Amino acid sequence: xxxxxxxxxxxxxxxxxxxxxxxxxxxxxxxxxxxxxxxxxxxxxxxxxxxxxxxxxxxxxxxxxxxxxxxxxxxxxxxxxxxxxxxxxxxxxxxxxxxxxxxxxxxxxxxxxxxxxxxxxxxxxxxxxxxxxxxxxxxxxxxxxxxxxxxxxxxxxxxxxxxxxxxxxxxxxxxxxxxxxxxxxxxxxxxxxxxxxxxxxxxxxxxxxxxxxxxxxxxxxxxxxxxxxxxxxxxxxxxxxxxxxxxxxxxxxxxxxxxxxxxxxxxxxxxxxxxxxxxxxxxxxxxxxxxxxxxxxxxxxxxxxxxxxxxxxxxxxxxxxxxxxxxxxxxxxxxxxxxxxxxxxxxxxxxxxxxxxxxxxx
Numbered sequence: 001x002x003x004x005x006x007x008x009x010x011x012x013x014x015x016x017x018x019x020x021x022x023x024x025x026x027x028x029x030x031x032x033x034x035x036x037x038x039x040x041x042x043x044x045x046x047x048x049x050x051x052x053x054x055x056x057x058x059x060x061x062x063x064x065x066x067x068x069x070x071x072x073x074x075x076x077x078x079x080x081x082x083x084x085x086x087x088x089x090x091x092x093x094x095x096x097x098x099x100x101x102x103x104x105x106x107x108x109x110x111x112x113x114x115x116x117x118x119x120x121x122x123x124x125x126x127x128x129x130x131x132x133x134x135x136x137x138x139x140x141x142x143x144x145x146x147x148x149x150x151x152x153x154x155x156x157x158x159x160x161x162x163x164x165x166x167x168x169x170x171x172x173x174x175x176x177x178x179x180x181x182x183x184x185x186x187x188x189x190x191x192x193x194x195x196x197x198x199x200x201x202x203x204x205x206x207x208x209x210x211x212x213x214x215x216x217x218x219x220x221x222x223x224x225x226x227x228x229x230x231x232x233x234x235x236x237x238x239x240x241x242x243x244x245x246x247x248x249x250x251x252x253x254x255x256x257x258x259x260x261x262x263x264x265x266x267x268x269x270x271x272x273x274x275x276x277x278x279x280x281x282x283x284x285x286x287x288x289x290x291x292x293x294x295x296x297x298x299x300x301x302x303x304x305x306x307x308x309x310x311x312x313x314x315x316x317x318x319x320x321x322x323x324x325x326x327x328x329x330x331x332x333x334x335x336x337x338x339x340x341x342x343x344x345x346x347x348x349x350x351x352x353x354x355x356x357x358x359x360x361x362x
Contacts (some may be wrong), residue, residue: 002031003135004157006325006340006350011150013143015229017076020142025083028138032084032094032158035136039097040090042130046147059092065212073160073190076331077215080158094158096187097175099214104282109255109272109321110175111282112220113298114227116279117248117290123222124299124328127154127309134324137340139352140164143196149356151196153275154327160189164196167356169331171222172196172204177257178267179216179233186213200226206297209237216262218253222331229253231262238262250286254279274307281309291313292330299326300343 009027011020025032043055059261067074093100107230112125127137136157141150144167163173172195174188193213198204201223208219208230216233228242229251240259243249255275257266281303289295299309306312310323322342329336334356341349 001135002034002349003014004028004031004138004350006137006139006331006352007157008015008139008141008352009157010141011135011143013035018079018121021076021079021081022083023079024233025080025085028157029084031136032080032091033086033131035156035158035247036086036090038132039093042132043093043097043100044070046271055093055100056089058184059089059096062092062099062214063088064094066187066190067187069212070187070190073193076160077190082360084158084160085312091158092187093202094156094318095189096214097107099182099188109278110173110217111252111254111278111299112173112175112229113250113252113269113282113286113289113295114220114222114243115250115286115289115295116227116245119246119332121222121227121245121330121331122289122292122328123171123173123220123227123294124295125154125175126299126310126323126326126328127162128321129324131322131324132346134322134341137325139338141353142193149334152336152354152356153193153336154325155189155198160187161193161196162189163192163327164358165334165354166196167328169224170196170201170204170332171220171331173220173222174217175188175253176255176272177216177218177231177233177262178255178272179265179267180267181234182215183188183234184214186211186233188213188217195219195221198352205239208232211237216257216265218255218258220251220253224331227251231257231259233262233265236261236265250289252279252286254282258292262344274311277304277307278309278311285309292328292335295328299328302344310344
């Protein structure tokens, strides 16, 4: 099996979205094809009765909704399809795997946190996925018009981006929640990309309120103005918490609903089995976090291992969910660390540091 080595994929400002996608797809063609097959096989194992026709219909609809809303990201997506020599359906599955909600998915989840102390917000997120994904995680550097520094995303090869940081001091994070009334809508990594490329925190809020999502997620929107969590599911966008940047305090989320409205639509089927354990651990520890280094330590905390914030809990041999990586960032300074694996228990651990300046280009 291929190990991509946690690469940093850099998109050139002089190229367009189609070229970005095609180059990405060509460079990691074999890995993308391998990851597509892994995810298709996992879907089949989870629900042997799931027909190819149903998967194709859902994937086509998700692609159409995404392209209609985000034409440039649709071009990038098609470039990846061309470069990797896969079908549109295949790449939708790679990107939107956890949103095929009629399939009981692996015990996947994330821990996401925001801390404001002395007007210097720090944020962090783990990324817990099926263990097979760890070999394919990557970082994306995406040019930002008018800025000297790119935006940086934690992602998978073949994926538009799963969480990220903008050079103007904004961050978008996300985790899964299990809710009802799933409907074929946006490919959620396209929503992450578009949210982070908005012009302001208010614009991020407005887009999230109207996004035609496929299924439920909790989104962290952070900026020099504020940090806030939204729980967004088909037909509902509920802001559940907000902390102004000048306020000292913290926010955090795992994988169960906190909002009054979202709780009424939460599904217990497939709910992450460690979500309450990780929530309690964060609740106990996050008050001590005041710096980037302390946030990094929190996201890599092993208390109650293997059911810990940095988790290696395996529900069974068929569904090994592990912390495949994560990211932390200090919004004021632009200092960011992204990593793959578990620094304490994993000999394939790799990390990258980034410095996103706030300077505007000429």
